[in-house]
Amino acid sequence: MRYFMHDKNTELALLRYLNGSAKENDLVLLNDWVANPNNNAIFKKYLKAHFAIYLGMNDQDFRQMESNLIQKIRDDKSKLKRKKRIVFLKYAAVFVLLVSGLYYFQTEILQMHHVENVVVGDDKIILESSDGNIDILDNNTQFAIKDNKGLVIGKQLGDKIVYTKNKSITEMSYNTLKIPYGKQLEVVLSDGSEVMLNSGSTFKFPQNFIEGKKREVFLEGEAFFEVTKDSLHPFIVNANDLNIKVLGTEFNVSNYNEDIDTEVVLVGGAVTLKSNDLESEEVHLSPGQKGIFLKEGNKINTEEVNVSLYTGWLDGIVVFRETTFENITKKLERHFNIKIINTNSELAEEKFNATMDLRNEDINQILEYFKKIYDIDYQVKNNEVIIK
Numbered sequence: 299m300r301y302f303m304h305d306k307n308t309e310l311a312l313l314r315y316l317n318g319s320a321k322e323n324d325l326v327l328l329n330d331w332v333a334n335p336n337n338n339a340i341f342k343k344y345l346k347a348h349f350a351i352y353l354g355m356n357d358q359d360f361r362q363m364e365s366n367l368i369q370k371i372r373d374d375k376s377k378l379k380r381k382k383r384i385v386f387l388k389y390a391a392v393f394v395l396l397v398s399g400l401y402y403f404q405t406e407i408l409q410m411h412h413v414e415n416v417v418v419g420d421d422k423i424i425l426e427s428s429d430g431n432i433d434i435l436d437n438n439t440q441f442a443i444k445d446n447k448g449l450v451i452g453k454q455l456g457d458k459i460v461y462t463k464n465k466s467i468t469e470m471s472y473n474t475l476k477i478p479y480g481k482q483l484e485v486v487l488s489d490g491s492e493v494m495l496n497s498g499s500t501f502k503f504p505q506n507f508i509e510g511k512k513r514e515v516f517l518e519g520e521a522f523f524e525v526t527k528d529s530l531h532p533f534i535v536n537a538n539d540l541n542i543k544v545l546g547t548e549f550n551v552s553n554y555n556e557d558i559d560t561e562v563v564l565v566g567g568a569v570t571l572k573s574n575d576l577e578s579e580e581v582h583l584s585p586g587q588k589g590i591f592l593k594e595g596n597k598i599n600t601e602e603v604n605v606s607l608y609t610g611w612l613d614g615i616v617v618f619r620e621t622t623f624e625n626i627t628k629k630l631e632r633h634f635n636i637k638i639i640n641t642n643s644e645l646a647e648e649k650f651n652a653t654m655d656l657r658n659e660d661i662n663q664i665l666e667y668f669k670k671i672y673d674i675d676y677q678v679k680n681n682e683v684i685i686k
Contacts, residue, residue, distance in 0.1 A: 414678035416636055416661050421478035425459075427505075428472045435459075437481065445471060451488075451505050460486040467506045474502045477519065480635030489513060489526050491533065494612060496520035497632040498554065507531065520552045522612055525567075537562075540591045540598075544569045549583075550608050556628070560591040563608040571598055614657030620649045623674075627685075634661040640685040645674065 308331050311324035331337055423435040429446045441454040443461070452461035459475075477483055477499045485493045488506045491513075495501055499519025507513050514534045525533045527546025535542040537553040540560050547567020553560040562571060564583040571581045571589045573596040581598045583589050588603040607617045616633075618626055624646040627638040633656055640646055650672065654664060665683065668674040675686040 416634070416665070416678050416683055417681055421480065421635060423478065423481055423483055424476040426474045426476070435483075437483075443473075445505055457482065458484040458486070461488040461505065463488045463490075464506050465509070468508060470508055470511065471505045472502055473505050474500065476500050478635065479632050487515075489528065489531075491526045492524040494522040496522075496611060497635070517551055517553055519554055520550070520611075522548070522550045522609060524548050537591075539574045539593065539596065541572050541574070542569055543572070550605075552608075554628075554632075559593060561608070562589040562591075563603060563605055564588075565605050565609065573598065611656075614655055616654045616656055618650055618652045618654075620651065622646065623648050623650060626650060626652070630661065630664065636661060636681070636683060638683045638685065642685055645685065 308327060311327045423437070425433045425435055425443070427446065431446070433441070433443075435441060435454055437457045439454070440456070442450050443452040443454065443459065445451050445467075449464075450462075451464065452459060475483065475485065475495065477495045477497060479497050481497055483495045485495065485501070485503070487493065487503060493501065493503075493515075496519060499517065499521060501519070501521065502516040504513070504515075511531070512534060513528070513531050514536060516536045518538065523533075523535065523544075525544050525546050525548075529545060533544045533546075535544075535551060537551055537560050538555075540553070540562075542549070542551060542562055544567065547569055548565040549567070549569055550563045550565070551560070552562075562569065562583065564585050564587055566585050569583050569589075571583065571591065572578060573591065575596045578596060578598075581589060581600060583600065586602055586605060587600050588608070590599045590601070591597070592599070607619060610617055616629060624640070627640060630636070631638050652667075659667075661683075665676055669676065677684050677686065
């Protein structure tokens with residue numbers, strides 16, 4: 299029996315066919331060769347090896363390669379239909395085996411390289427009033443916000459909500475915004491204070507601030523505040539067991555329930571931090587400082603930081619410095635509204651440095667980054683990312 303790998307003429311004929319330059323004598327040679335059933339397995343092994351090497355050397359786009367191959371198969375089939383019956387019969391064996399071989403390549407080779415893409419979720423923002431009324435907000439629409447008496451108290455303009463001041467309102471009523479994973483929203487409160495809410499946050503606030511009463515809001519999640527100065531009405535952010543008191547300043551608060559601490563980073567102005575423990579003392583922050591409230595123990599620590607590392611998310615930039623892989627995946631889950639399952643327990647506590655432009659990079663690009671740079675393997679199954 300004559301083996302394919304030792305037959306240079308047959309090999310060259312096949313290469314010319316794959317390159318689209320085969321002559322009639324090449325087809326004659328290939329037709330005779332594939333007529334022998336013993337050569338089928340050799341043919342498939344060669345075809346698989348040939349394309350695998352080609353892909354490895356050229357770092358091809360596998361989906362584009364798949365599309366090109368399928369188009370080639372279709373072209374070959376159409377050529378067969380146009381040929382005279384006698385010619386088709388003469389070279390039927392080689393065309394049938396080559397076409398079946400290309401399908402074999404499609405199912406065997408491409409599936410080895412194929413990585414299923416992650417599709418991010420698209421949950422909606424929920425606005426709930428104190429009387430239980432619920433509105434579902436779409437970031438691409440305009441919407442009038444009304445109180446329980448039907449009075450317009452604000453409006454939604456795309457991904458921004460603006461509340462208006464109404465001095466005739468004397469009764470304190472609250473609205474609650476629930477920002478799902480994968481979404482962000484800017485809110486302008488009735489006093490002009492601006493709040494940027496990050497993914498996975500819940501924010502409770504007065505529909506209208508009342509004269510003579512403190513300005514108090516409640517946050518679970520992350521938000522950046524630019525507070526309008528009002529010395530007669532201090533502004534207080536209630537972050538569960540931590541109270542943040544300000545007069546007029548810019549600061550970032552990260553207070554996710556699953557995190558072991560609450561972080562407050564001061565950009566400008568001054569704030570004081572105090573836990574709900576009656577015996578605790580107030581801690582003052584200066585610009586460039588971070589306050590860390592440890593939820594277990596009600597202890598507040600401070601340190602000097604580069605504030606841009608904590609406020610970059612406002613521009614879509616997330617910077618990780620000596621950050622555990624577990625915390626990185628948490629942030630990716632929140633931002634992209636996906637589920638990441640880490641089956642590698644040792645990897646969870648490893649620390650990494652990375653900078654990501656989340657507005658211009660999708661989750662699939664980020665996963666590939668970690669795979670190439672840090673050799674972290676993963677697979678996508680049922681739209682869940684599984685870290686191996």
